Amino acid sequence: MPGPRNLSDFRGQRREVQEGGRTVITEPGRIIIRDPGGQEYVRHNEMDRFQYGARDIQTQVVGGETRTVVIRPDGSQIITVIGRDGELLRRIRRDDRGREIIIIDNSYRDPRAIGGFYVDLPPPVVRMPYNRYIVDSEEASPDVIYETMMAPPVDRIQRRYTLDEIRYSPNVRQLMPSIDVNTINFATGSWEIPPDQAAKLQAIADGLNRAIQANPREVFLIEGHTDAVGSDTDNLSLSDRRAESAATLLTQQFGVPAENLTSQGYGKQYLKEQTDGPSAINRRVTVRNITPLLNGGQAALPPPPPGVAPPR
The missing domain is CATH 3.30.1330.60 (OmpA-like domain)
Structure with a gap:
């Protein structure tokens, strides 16, 4: 230890x-x-905290955004989208039936x-x-x-x-x-x-x-x-x-x-x-x-x- x-x-x-x-x-x-x-x-x-007990972790970069999907043993997923500058854009929980709950949405910018x-x-x-x-x-x-x-x-x-x-x-x-x-x-x-x-x-x-x-x-x-x-x-x-x-x-x-x-x-x-x-x-x-x-x-x-x- x-x-x-x-x-x-x-x-x-x-x-x-x-x-x-x-x-x-x-x-x-x-x-x-x-x-x-x-x-x-x-x-x-913060991704280390989300990976605890994960069954699989998938990461891909699309259009400059990094999308990380943490798949848990029950089939639910935590999706984290990071922008080009390293700022969190969205955090989403998707259950095993595909229903999504948006927990954080930073893509909105107040004018x-x-x-x-x-x-x-x-x-x-x-x-x-x-x-x-x-x-x-x-x-x-x-x-x-x-x-x-x-x-x-x-x-x-x-x-x-x-x-x-x-x-x-x-x-x-x-x-x-x-x-x-x-x-x-x-x-x-x-x-x-x-x-x-x-x-x-x-x-x-x-x-x-x-x-x-x-x-x-x-x-x-x-x-x-x-x-x-x-x-x-x-x-x-x-x-x-x-x-x-x-x-x-x-x-x-x-x-x-x-x-x-x-x-x-x-x-x-x-x-x-x-x-x-x-x-x-x-x-x-x-x-x-x-x-x-x-x-x-x-x-x-x-x-x-x-x-x-x-x-x-």
């Missing part, structure tokens, strides 16, 4: 280049980009959107108690966790947002309530979730499965956050890997469909406790429903009944 994975194993494998004024740092499994203003963000390929993926919105106006806007999973009942996962936006959603706009625009994400999980104790520099810590995700998994069973189109963002100790690059990589570990565990141990989850690390950018020192409160995973952001605030449509083709 391999030993614990640790960030120190990757530092020596990082490569840094300059591209068009940006600094691009590559390491195994991650690309970290630092823009001219010093802001950093991290990207990774008011300006290039890039950062959306400059004012902070949302929150008219609900703080402890119901940002819920502490350790103190919340299963019903409160589920209600938070299914809660409506706290403020008006102006349009549909792409997944990258949601990932990299904090005031867009903050339109949705969230659940903080800061009870998982990761070893320093590691993203492995020890077996004795895994049970702490049970209530989150139950809420996710309940929500997805009610509507298979729901999409949840698993966010990773660190405290302020260490470099920006280390913390971005570490938080992104921890978020992915949580998403992977939710699927492999608790049966949450991988395609209904996406993950992103934010390092020390959004501290909950304003301190430069070690902080367990800041070392957390956050879960939020981003479905209303993807569909512009419209109610998510239920799956079509048997024998009825979904809308295209």
